[in-house]
Structures are given as C-alpha cells and as structure tokens.
Amino acid sequence: MSELQEKNSPYVVGIDLGTSTSILAIYRKGRPEVIPISGERVTPSAVSYRADTAPLIGVQAKRRTLIDPENTVVSIKREIGNASYDRTVCGQKITPEAVSALILEHLKNGATEHVEGNARKAIITIPANFENNQRQATLEAGRLAGLEVLQLVEEPVAAAVAYGFGSERDQTILVYDLGGGTFDVCILKVDTQAGGQAKFRVLGKAGIPKLGGDDFDDAIMAILAAELVKAGGPDVLDLKKDQGVSKKKLRTACQTLKEKAEIAKIELTDAEKVAVDAPNLIKNENGQEFHLSCELTREQFNAAVKPLLEQSTECIRQALVEAKLTAEDIDRIILVGGSTRVPCVRTMVTEMFGKEPYGDIEPDTAVAQGAAIIGASLSEAAEKPPVNYITTTSHFLGIETVGRRFNEILPKNSDVPAENKKVYATTYDNMKEIRISIFQFPEKVEFIDLKVPGSACLGEFYLGPLREAPKGQVHVEVRFGIDQNGMLTVAAQELGAAGGGQAKQLEIRVS
Ligand SMILES: Nc1ncnc2c1ncn2[C@@H]1O[C@H](COP(=O)(O)OP(=O)(O)OP(=O)(O)O)[C@@H](O)[C@H]1O
Ligand SMILES: [Mg+2]
Numbered sequence: 001m002s003e004l005q006e007k008n009s010p011y012v013v014g015i016d017l018g019t020s021t022s023i024l025a026i027y028r029k030g031r032p033e034v035i036p037i038s039g040e041r042v043t044p045s046a047v048s049y050r051a052d053t054a055p056l057i058g059v060q061a062k063r064r065t066l067i068d069p070e071n072t073v074v075s076i077k078r079e080i081g082n083a084s085y086d087r088t089v090c091g092q093k094i095t096p097e098a099v100s101a102l103i104l105e106h107l108k109n110g111a112t113e114h115v116e117g118n119a120r121k122a123i124i125t126i127p128a129n130f131e132n133n134q135r136q137a138t139l140e141a142g143r144l145a146g147l148e149v150l151q152l153v154e155e156p157v158a159a160a161v162a163y164g165f166g167s168e169r170d171q172t173i174l175v176y177d178l179g180g181g182t183f184d185v186c187i188l189k190v191d192t193q194a195g196g197q198a199k200f201r202v203l204g205k206a207g208i209p210k211l212g213g214d215d216f217d218d219a220i221m222a223i224l225a226a227e228l229v230k231a232g233g234p235d236v237l238d239l240k241k242d243q244g245v246s247k248k249k250l251r252t253a254c255q256t257l258k259e260k261a262e263i264a265k266i267e268l269t270d271a272e273k274v275a276v277d278a279p280n281l282i283k284n285e286n287g288q289e290f291h292l293s294c295e296l297t298r299e300q301f302n303a304a305v306k307p308l309l310e311q312s313t314e315c316i317r318q319a320l321v322e323a324k325l326t327a328e329d330i331d332r333i334i335l336v337g338g339s340t341r342v343p344c345v346r347t348m349v350t351e352m353f354g355k356e357p358y359g360d361i362e363p364d365t366a367v368a369q370g371a372a373i374i375g376a377s378l379s380e381a382a383e384k385p386p387v388n389y390i391t392t393t394s395h396f397l398g399i400e401t402v403g404r405r406f407n408e409i410l411p412k413n414s415d416v417p418a419e420n421k422k423v424y425a426t427t428y429d430n431m432k433e434i435r436i437s438i439f440q441f442p443e444k445v446e447f448i449d450l451k452v453p454g455s456a457c458l459g460e461f462y463l464g465p466l467r468e469a470p471k472g473q474v475h476v477e478v479r480f481g482i483d484q485n486g487m488l489t490v491a492a493q494e495l496g497a498a499g500g501g502q503a504k505q506l507e508i509r510v511s
Contacts, residue, residue: 009117012150012379014158014371015107015124017100017138018045019077019181019212020338023368024107026115027376027385032162032369037110042364047102048072049089057106069255073099075214078181080141081134097137101144108145122147123375125367127182128154129207150378151484155179156186157202158370159336161387163361164190164198165373171331172203174319176349176357177367178312179337183211185315187323187330199388203413204323206315211308213265213339219304220261221254224276224292233290234282244285253282257292264296269341273297302344309348316352322442333357336366391416395440395454397480397488402427404448406439409480421479423495425472433464434476436492438508458508463492466502 011026013035021042025034034041037058044062049055049071056064064072071089079085079096087094108119124147126138135152142149156175163173170191177184184207191199225237234243236253243250260276267274278292320326333349335357340346350356362369377387392415398408401424410420426434442454450457466474475495482488488508494501 004112005118007117009115009119010381011115012121012123012375013119014368014375015122016368017124018179019075021045022103022107023365024111025368025372027372032372034365034368035111035114037107045103046074047099051090055102057102066255075181076100078210081137097141097144100141104141104145104147120148122149123151123153123371124149125155125158125371126152127207128156128184128186128205129209153371153374155367156184159334159366160188161200161373162366162370163334168192172329173332173334174330175334175336177336178339178345179212181212181214183208183312185319187319199390201390202392204319206318208311208315211311215308216265216305217258217261220264221257223304224257224261227294228290228292245282249282256281268298268301313352327353334361336363338364393482395442396444397440399478400437400448406445406448417483419481421477423475423477426474428471430468431466433462435462436478438490459506461504461506463502463504466494467497
C-alpha cells in the first residue's frame, strides 16, 4: 500500500454511478472538479472478468464487450437490487452489487493521487425513482468498495445543485435527465437565502427506471436487424427460431449491431444521415456470409424513438401535477445525461415548454459535480460551498385508525429530517393492545386503499398490554421521525401509566 493510500483524503467524493458511464468529482478551491481516472474524465461502467487474473474495469473492459461478451458486464445498474439476478462468469456467480462495487473501487483507487489520499467518504447518486431495494443494494456496493456512503442523493437533485450553485436568483427549475439507462424528471425550487446560501427543495418528481440511450440503441438495432433480413440474412434478434445459425453466432452479431447502433445514434446527433456497414456480420451453416450495408436517416431514428420520448413527456406531466405547477411556472429547464444530446429530445422539450433548455451546463458531468458540492457541504473540511441542501418527504406518512381510515402524521413535502407526534385513545373498554399499521400515500386520502399507485403498508406492530380502563381513557402517543437518509422511525408509547407504560419502536427505510 502506498503512503498516500494509508492517509484518508480530506474530501468527500461525489460519485455518479451511471448505467453507461461513471464519474468521480470533488469540491476544491470553490468549485466542483471532475477527477480523471486513468486519464479519462468519464469511466465506462463496464467490468470484464478473466479466468485467472483480476477483472478489467472501465475503458479496457468496454473494449472487451465485442471480443468477450460472455464475460463482460455492462449496464449493471439496470439490475441493481434484483435479487433473482443470475449470471455466472468465469465459473463464478456474480451479483449486481459486486459488479457495481468493482466500478466504485476502480474510481476510488484511481482518484487517490488527485484527492490527496484514500477517498473513503462518498456521496453516491441514484435515480430519483430507485426503490428501497435498489437503494440498499447501492449502499451495499459502496460498502463492498470500502466506501462510507454519507448519503445517497438523487441524480436530478445533484444536477440541480450543480446548476443552482452559481446562481443568485430564486427560481423553479426542471431537470430532465436522460442517461444511458434511466430517465428522471425532477422539479426543484431554489431559494437564495441571506448569507448567499442556496436552499433546494424538490416539488415533484417522476421517472422510468428503464428508459435511456440503451433503448435508443435497441430501436436502431431493430431497424438494422430488419435490414439484414431484407438482405436475405438471418434475424439476429430471434434466438428461438431455427435459422441454421448457432445462438452464439447470433449473439455476437447482435453485439456488433448494438455497437454499430450506438455509433450511428451518436453520429446522427450531428448528421442528417449516416451509413452503417457491418461486413461479414454473420455466416450460416452453409458458409454463406451476410453483410449489412445500409443508410439510416435522422428522420427514421426520430420515428423509432418517438414512443420512448412520449413516455418521458408523460412523466413531465406527472411531475408538474405533483408540484402543482404548469409548464409556464418553470423558470429554467436543465438537460442532463448523454441522451439529451439527441436533437429530437431537445426539440420535444423546447416545444413542450415554449422555451429553449438552459445551455450552459455540462450534461455528462453535472450529476457528479452536484454530488461533490453536496459532499463538501456535509464534510468537516474547512472549505464549505454556499449550499444548504434540503430534501423533503415524497409521501404522506401515517397510521391506520378505526374504520380503515388513514391518519396522517408527517405530511408530504416535509423538510427532512422531520418529526411529528400524535396521541390516540383506546376505542373500546379494556382494550388490551393497539395495532400500529404504518402507511404511505402519494396523495391525501381518507381511507386506506392500497390500489392507489405509490401507496404502501410500510410496517406494523402491536403495543400492549395496555392498562385496563374504559374506552377513551388510555392514551398512546405515536411519534414519527425521518432522518437525512430516509430512515423512518415509528415509536409508540402508552401515556400516563405507572412506570412509564409500554413502549415500542420500529425503523423503516422510506424513499
Ligand atoms: N452525442 C451523443 N448523441 C446521442 N447520444 C449520446 C451522445 N453522447 C452520449 N450519448 C448517449 O448517452 C448515454 C450515456 O449517457 P450518460 O453517461 O449520461 O448515462 P449514465 O449516467 O451512464 O446513465 P444513467 O444516468 O441512466 O444511469 C449513452 O446511451 C450514449 O450512447
Ligand atoms: Mg447519469
């Protein structure tokens, strides 16, 4: 171990653990700074396993997607938190957490020299719509990589912090984040307070866990595969039909098409049409070789991805409804994520809001930069950015009362950390115990109805034995507290009983 590795870095690093690419940044000398890892600002989120030696990570691993697709893992973020993920490479079973941990470790080790020591403390960003299991799995990946994750921060929030950091106006901003694998939209209010601190509040958010550049590539792949069929070749996307070609060959051809598709997509950002050539793409059992040579226009591409973009506009509408705002209330639109470079994405957003998105933000690095700013604001280091980062609860939280009614204890959009308590009385004589069932609802509801999307029963416990008394005379206090990481603690206690009465509590992670 080098001398530097033994010393802890004074920085809290911000890590954007992306589906396609990952970035590490720190806050130094009054600004966020992207740290080059092996000389590159952006590291492909790829891991390539090898039989008897350590896996390759990043650029070298990405290069092996074509040479050794079976042992090379990409887009693992799409699987994080998936308990039934089942893949064996080089004879060993891998988990999404372990793969993600290798990427994190690669960034961490690659940063040592630049961050003046072992980067131990980190902020990791996650899509806004990550479920609990995905959050837990990301924390686990951080732990496996030897990181102390101070907080998981939602990607659009981090991007907004990076944007709002230099801004001195109060404003409502909408972050449209279309990366490689996930889509998030988030509406935030930035308040510039006295003392130059900026306070960020999330008003509404929505997203699609599996929508991104990977799907754009798939849409192009489908066009290319159809072209190959037209040229008399096999359908490389059909692994079920007997086409006289081995599955392995079909898969390799598929991988080539996927690469060609991504290149064509990126070229179409600047060009109106591109040529796609894949000589000797696949050979059938008679030794006949098939080549792909076709032209792809931006118009064709736009038509292919239109349904995907429509899904994203639906999310924008949902987020606006949640924020109780209309498109006119948005002061600034920020595009984040590599896929927002696609011209029709920009056009769609411009048309929807009647104004151009803000151009002065780097779509690829904003998330990591925001995470670095938040990291510095939470660190003990002397250099603090002028940011007061506040998150809010995304649901109404409460318990069930008589008649399956929902009784709210913490309202939606409460500043986190938050705390509140309520007192409940027994509802019949000599009631022996009381059931505390904890629920979340995205909207105000009178009755418990788990058919409401986004609603959930978060947990349940019984408090008892209570002292015997006529109904209404025994009181139980229920206290809800939610901390910075979204951990909800529910505590219940019988009031006024000799010796303090029964008390119980439950800890639940909420997002
Ligand atoms: N010039 C471009 N034109 C079109 N697409 C592009 C361009 N540059 C990058 N992309 C696409 O952007 C995607 C990667 O974006 P980004 O690095 O922001 O994603 P990510 O952070 O890894 O993913 P996520 O945020 O979804 O986890 C890839 O699908 C890539 O093909
Ligand atoms: Mg991203």
